[in-house]
Amino acid sequence: MISRRSLLRATTGIAAAAPLSLAVPSAALADPAAAGASGASVPATLSATRGAVPTGVAIAPKLPLTHLSVNGTASVRLRTESGWQPWRTTPGCSAAPDGRAAQPGMLIPAEGALDYEVRGEGVSVVEINTVDGPQRTVAAVQTRLPMNVPRQMCPQYLSRAAWGADESYRFNPDGTPKLDLKYFKVQTLTVHHSGEDVPVADPIAHIRGIYYNQAITQDFGDIGYQLLIDADGRVYEGAYSDPDAVPVFGPTPGPDGLPLAVNGAHVGGFNGGNVGICLLGNYMQAPPSAAALRSLKVVLARFAATAKLDPLATTEYVNPISGKKATLNTITTHQDWNRANPDAGATLCPGDKLYELLPGIRQDVAALAKKLPPITVPAGK
Incomplete structure (x- = not known):
């Protein structure tokens, strides 16, 4: 069986942010004092930018997903091992810095997604993985x-x-x-x-x-x-x-x-x-x-x-x-x-x-x- 990490090493078109991310894994939260004293091994974030994606077409992600960033007015659904999940519609909590108009979009938790499908014109997608990147303590x-x-x-x-x-x-x-x-x-x-x-x-x-x-x-x-x-x-x-x-x-x-x-x-x-x-x-x-x-x-x-x-x-x-x-x-x-x-x-x-x-x-x-x-x-x- 191929592990997710092995698959990531073999996948092309995936970017890792640098320097590496620092974080405490969820398990460490049960004893925060111990986590602070001993340190924790934590991952960098990986991403694959799709840009504009076709509407109504099932897309296989380039990397195992934890999140899917969808930018534009769209409906999105994910396919997991249990089949296609319900459609979700933008916007979520739309925001922007001062001087810029808020834009529709949403960040979808997508752990376990095998494919995704987008309905909407001019919609761009970024595939994100926040757990499987290279480690740092x-x-x-x-x-x-x-x-x-x-x-x-x-x-x-x-x-x-x-x-x-x-x-x-x-x-x-x-x-x-x-x-x-x-x-x-x-x-x-x-x-x-x-x-x-x-x-x-x-x-x-x-x-x-x-x-x-x-x-x-x-x-x-x-x-x-x-x-x-x-x-x-x-x-x-x-x-x-x-x-x-x-x-x-x-x-x-x-x-x-x-x-x-x-x-x-x-x-x-x-x-x-x-x-x-x-x-x-x-x-x-x-x-x-x-x-x-x-x-x-x-x-x-x-x-x-x-x-x-x-x-x-x-x-x-x-x-x-x-x-x-x-x-x-x-x-x-x-x-x-x-x-x-x-x-x-x-x-x-x-x-x-x-x-x-x-x-x-x-x-x-x-x-x-x-x-x-x-x-x-x-x-x-």
């Missing part, structure tokens, strides 16, 4: 969110190094950064879902898939969300902010002494001063897990306390880059941005069953924000 990882929260309330946390962010994605071939990092006063907090409608067996590998899709395939230069949360309540550092251990916030405070958040790319045209938090999953038919909601509330409360935001208030948002405006809840969602301004891109994110929980989430966050201290940002940043 990381000596230590960060597993507690540095948010000055009592330990019993602090979610388990994976920094970029811990989940395997390949920092080369943020740079051009000549070594210059793709992004000019910008930091802004926090005005709003936006809740997203990632939108996949199949179970995510390995959330760390899925985060790497989202990162590759947004940073490379969509050319954002980084992952668009500032933080992500999985079904077990683990929190993942998203967009790179600076070298220190505190995610999201930049190296210097604003004129009012409050920390400034790194700019992301999670709502088309409305990113500056808008912190995006993405829950993994599709919440159109069912709500998030209790663990994911608990972590979401703690994170929102910490940001609200740190940025001195009222979780129950309405914000007159002004994009510090473009001057675009929107009036909406201070703790809001992706689809609310679209209602306030169609430039944000059509979306049902974060799903009906999460959206209907937002009034109660805001109430709980308001109560938590009064009890817990702000995030501690290192002196001299």
